[in-house]
Amino acid sequence: xxxxxxxxxxxxxxxxxxxxxxxxxxxxxxxxxxxxxxxxxxxxxxxxxxxxxxxxxxxxxxxxxxxxxxxxxxxxxxxxxxxxxxxxxxxxxxxxxxxxxxxxxxxxxxxxxxxxxxxxxxxxxxxxxxxxxxxxxxxxxxxxxxxxxxxxxxxxxxxxxxxxxxxxxxxxxxxxxxxxxxxxxxxxxxxxxxxxxxxxxxxxxxxxxxxxxxxxxxxxxxxxxxxxxxxxxxxxxxxxxxxxxxxxxxxxxxxxxxxxxxxxxxxxxxxxxxxxxxxxxxxxxxxxxxxxxxxxxxxxxxxxxxxxxxxxxxxxxxxxxxxxxxxxxxxxxxxxxxxxxxxxxxxxxxxxxxxxxxxxxxxxxxxxxxxxxxxxxxxxxxxxxxxxxxxxxxxxxxxxxxxxxxxxxxxxxxxxxxxxxxxxxxxxxxxxxxxxxxxxxxxxxxxxxxxxxxxxxxxxxxxxxx
Numbered sequence: 001x002x003x004x005x006x007x008x009x010x011x012x013x014x015x016x017x018x019x020x021x022x023x024x025x026x027x028x029x030x031x032x033x034x035x036x037x038x039x040x041x042x043x044x045x046x047x048x049x050x051x052x053x054x055x056x057x058x059x060x061x062x063x064x065x066x067x068x069x070x071x072x073x074x075x076x077x078x079x080x081x082x083x084x085x086x087x088x089x090x091x092x093x094x095x096x097x098x099x100x101x102x103x104x105x106x107x108x109x110x111x112x113x114x115x116x117x118x119x120x121x122x123x124x125x126x127x128x129x130x131x132x133x134x135x136x137x138x139x140x141x142x143x144x145x146x147x148x149x150x151x152x153x154x155x156x157x158x159x160x161x162x163x164x165x166x167x168x169x170x171x172x173x174x175x176x177x178x179x180x181x182x183x184x185x186x187x188x189x190x191x192x193x194x195x196x197x198x199x200x201x202x203x204x205x206x207x208x209x210x211x212x213x214x215x216x217x218x219x220x221x222x223x224x225x226x227x228x229x230x231x232x233x234x235x236x237x238x239x240x241x242x243x244x245x246x247x248x249x250x251x252x253x254x255x256x257x258x259x260x261x262x263x264x265x266x267x268x269x270x271x272x273x274x275x276x277x278x279x280x281x282x283x284x285x286x287x288x289x290x291x292x293x294x295x296x297x298x299x300x301x302x303x304x305x306x307x308x309x310x311x312x313x314x315x316x317x318x319x320x321x322x323x324x325x326x327x328x329x330x331x332x333x334x335x336x337x338x339x340x341x342x343x344x345x346x347x348x349x350x351x352x353x354x355x356x357x358x359x360x361x362x363x364x365x366x367x368x369x370x371x372x373x374x375x376x377x378x379x380x381x382x383x384x385x386x387x388x389x390x391x392x393x394x395x396x397x398x399x400x401x402x403x404x405x406x407x408x409x410x411x412x413x414x415x416x417x418x419x420x421x422x423x424x425x426x427x428x429x430x431x432x433x434x435x436x437x438x439x440x441x442x443x444x445x446x447x448x449x450x451x452x453x454x455x456x457x458x459x460x461x462x463x464x465x466x
Contacts, residue, residue, distance in 0.1 A: 025368035028376040029175060029400035030428060033362035035060035035197040041206060046251045048120045053132060055193045058176045058401060063194025065172060066187060068365040072139055074100050074146030074153060083108045086363055089283035090198060093293035096267050099144035105267060107299040110292065112357055113280040115196030117253035124297040125274040135191035136184055156184055168375055170449040175402050180449040198363050200282050204351040215249045229348025232341055241311065241335055241345060245324040252281035252352060259322035262314040263296045273320045287355045304346045312337045377403065377446050385442065394433050395442045401428035405444040413441055
């Protein structure tokens with residue numbers, strides 16, 4: 001069969017400017033970042049990922065957009081990423097982070113390696129039963145993001161209605177879940193996938209641990225001070241500081257059974273005995289040892305040295321104090337660490353910080369400086385057309401997964417006729433055999449899922465309130 005000479009000139013470029021204009025914030029859905037299959041060291045075994053919410057590239061991509069979208073706050077000023085900042089291991093240098101109607105009651109907890117733990121509960125006081133449950137609580141808090149449904153705030157159902165009318169979310173939820181329906185459960189699943197994807201395993205500790213059989217052996221890449229600090233961290237008193245009793249290496253996650261650590265003050269004054277959780281000690285400081293802000297739930301400890309001083313001599317007992325911090329004969333922990341031992345512990349803790357977490361684009365804000373976002377849903381290059389013989393060809397293109405595209409044909413690149421609708425499927429590939437008669441061009445066109453009508457949005461909002 002004679003090949004049509006113009007057939008290979010088909011170009012597919014669909015850049016969906018869903019926010020009304022193009023900007024620096026461009027998210028390519030035809031080449032999703034790798035969230036699901038990131039390398040994890042074999043010695044890292046703890047996980048709180050539930051069986052029904054494994055990390056996927058599509059889910060974490062949606063979660064990334066939700067995480068950084070200020071439209072999830074009542075007045076479009078606060079996103080999850082406003083308080084959980086990539087530059088600070090997804091924590092905040094502020095003692096209390098600003099919200100739409102005040103500030104947070106506790107210091108923002110770093111999210112680095114939040115998924116690599118056997119602790120399923122979240123927040124400093126463990127009030128969230130899972131990471132999924134935690135993700136939408138700040139959105140529904142009056143002071144933080146303002147969709148509380150109280151004090152004159154709109155409700156989460158109002159947020160769902162708001163997001164359902166936004167084109168990019170109809171595309172992203174369809175790509176992720178198979179249809180454009182937005183629910184709190186789907187928002188939770190996506191946000192939790194993104195947060196659990198944030199990992200840091202490129203530290204000096206990991207480079208050393210990969211060369212030896214267990215945490216207790218000297219690491220060949222460590223200084224004598226760092227190795228001594230590691231043993232002090234791991235070993236129990238007397239002889240060690242016993243830090244590993246609660247902050248368990250090599251994940252350095254918090255033991256789910258841990259209790260209060262002896263810091264009982266509240267931001268703004270008062271007493272709080274309910275703080276029993278802590279973030280991973282991974283990236284407790286930056287890669288050059290720089291501070292991510294105050295430490296502890298009230299940010300009352302400005303440096304690692306002040307934290308070590310606290311544990312060296314626990315200042316007082318309380319009914320919820322962790323048993324590790326009490327002496328067998330009575331009273332609270334007194335370690336009597338020497339200045340050199342304290343310096344060694346600090347040297348070791350600094351080895352737990354990596355570098356990729358601070359600049360990896362997959363965890364960065366996808367929006368541009370004006371808060372706008374464009375989605376690429378079809379590639380910028382020409383699609384492949386394979387001559388099948390007998391007057392037919394196969395029109396194929398890489399695309400965003402699980403979306404419907406219109407296969408169209410034209411003889412003059414001006415007037416286009418729709419031949420059929422093709423779903424890109426889970427692998428994001430559109431392909432369709434076509435019949436060639438004369439000179440013809442082909443393309444895949446995209447139309448975002450239709451926005452729900454005002455009446456259907458009202459019906460859905462009422463149903464959620466029942």
